[in-house]
Amino acid sequence: MNTVRSVIKGVGAYLPARVITNEDIAKIVDTSDDWIAARTGIRERHIVADGELTSTMGTHAAKAALADAGLEADDIDLIVLATSTPDQTFPATAVTIQAELGINHGAAFDVQAVCSGFIFALATADNYLxxxxxxxxxxxxxxxxSRILDWEDRSTCVLFGDGAAAVVVEAQKLNGAMSDRGILATCLRSDGRYRDKLYVDGGPSSTGTVGYVRMDGPEVxxxxxxxxxxxxxxxLDIAGYQVSDIDWFVPHQANKRILDGAARKLGLDPSRVVITVDKHANTSAASIPLALNTACVDGRIKEGDLVLLExxxxxxxxGALLIRW
Incomplete structure (x- = not known):
């Protein structure tokens, strides 16, 4: 019996050229490299240049992923972009990327789940495929x-960076042993009771402004x-696997203390955790695919590996998503 699975065919990434270190931030707000690194694991982050947009970065990442997959833009019939920093209120930034790639068929739309955005976007695409x-x-x-940070608020401005990454996903009919490949299970959750713990204090229908990131760090x-x-x-229960089966754990890169705590609670070998927060900081919906790209480029993630995203x-x-690479 054939099983249709969504298989990852290629990955790609883009980071802005400008790098801001902790020492650079210490010149703006009352902080230090030691303070930031000890509490977050972050050492530096990439920041967009003037005129560089979410769509600009997303297009670069998409082209890199297509090249890695050995495909052309016309081979794509769906684009799902995860972002909390769209170019405009509307249209969706995904359609700008679609146009930049020269695609005029299929569908393109944005998904907004903040730092969980890539998991939600990949799960959405998986269901369509x-x-x-x-x-x-x-x-x-x-x-x-960086465009929605209050650079006078040291509790948030030290945490975030800019960037983009993408994956190409293809629907494949698999059978036998090969049916255990591709996206095996997804699990998505939300609870709006906690919306005031991490939010932006602006919006078209509330203030008519863009606003800035505000966060209750200890509660998060x-x-x-x-x-x-x-x-x-x-x-893991949905897919019938255990923690010991995981080859690579690729978490959202928010804070190294959270990553370490999750690994300990799960009983995961720290050497199996892909960590890029030191170089990228928290890039929200871009953090997981950026980490995926890093681990694929350096050879850690190989075909057949069981990869867990969260x-x-x-x-x-x-949310979380389990993939047989």
Whole structure:
């Protein structure tokens, strides 16, 4: 019996050229490299240049993913972009990327689940592909968070960076041993009771302004490890796997203390955790695909590996996704 699975065909990434170190931020607000690194694990982050947009970065990442997959833009019939920093209120930034790639068929739209956005976007594309509505998708995470930061608020401005990454996903009919390939299970959650713990204090219908990121750090941290661990357990149960089966854990790169705490709670070998937060900071919906790209380029993730993704973001939203590479 054939099983339709969404298989990852290629990955690609883009980071802005400008790098801001912790020492650079210490010249702006009252902080230090030691203070930031000890509490977050972050050493530096990339920041968009003037005129560089979420769509600009997303297009670069999409082209890199297509090249890695050995495909042309016309081979894609679905684009799902995860972002909280769209170019405009509307239209969706995904359609700008679609046009930049020269695609005029299929569908393109944005998904907004903040730092969980890439998990939600990939799960969305997976369902469309398995349902037979589309054949190949570009799933992109692209964020220009530096544009919504209050650079006088040291509790948030030290945490975030900009960047984009993408994956090409293809619907394939698999059978026998090969049916255990591609996206095996997804689990998505949200709870709006916590929306005031991590949010932006602006919006078209509330203030008519863009606003800035505001966060209750201790509360976010308190909920993160528990919610992440629970959704990972649910995802593994759906697919019939255990933590010991995981080859690589690619979490949202928010804070190294959260990553370490989740790994300990799950009993995961720290050497199996892909960490890029030191170089990228928190790039929201772009963080997981950026980490995926890093681990693929350096040879850690190989065909046949069991890869677990997870994230938690404002809302709260959280989720996990299991892939046989």
């Amino acid at each position: 398995k349902g037979g509505q589309f054949k190949r998708a570009l799933v992109i995470g692209s964020e220009a968070f 941290f308190r909920h993160a490890v528990t919610k992440i661990s629970e959704v990972i357990g649910d995802t 994230a938690m973001g404002g809302g709260f939203t959280w």
